[in-house]
Amino acid sequence: MQFISMTINDQGDAEIETTGFAGKGCDAIHEAFASDLGKIVEKTHKPEYHKPVVAKQKAKARQ
């Protein structure tokens, strides 16, 4: 499942988080929200929810 969450932070700004996306699929979502809301001031990619990435990391660690 691909989830998108929007959190309204203590400054009234929006924080968008996408999980379960493969590759760069989530970038389009972030760009769309940022374009409508204003601008991205911080962006972080997190591979932990993407199984192929985690598997690749584990395999690399085993080597």
Added chain:
Amino acid sequence: MSAFSKDQTIYKDRECLVAALGDMGYTDVEVHDVAQQLYDYHGHATHYIDAKGDKANIIVRRKNVGMSANDLGFKLEADGTYSAIISAFDRNKHNDAWKIGLKGKYSERVGLKTAKRLGLKPYKTQVNAKGQRQILWVKA
């Protein structure tokens, strides 16, 4: 892959700004394509930011703001963004907390509009551990 982005909210959607003002309790809001004059609590034209008279495109008239209040306005700038015109007198009411509240409501309105445009399916709305409002969607 997952990603996190923090977006700085800029007022540029008229419909969402008017709706956000409604969420903040101002349901009687004037919307003008051509900016109109703002007035103080005496009914005199204000000149806070413009010597020729302050004008705004989105206006909450003083009778709807409160007792002895001035008009609250949002002016459409050349770059397509709206900037607030708040009198010093009304800054007790329209203080930083109020402005953050309005921005939060606006961000939520814009987010809902964006999600609808992207065809995202509403999943749930919740309050997180920090007491912040959180809306979740599923990509269909």
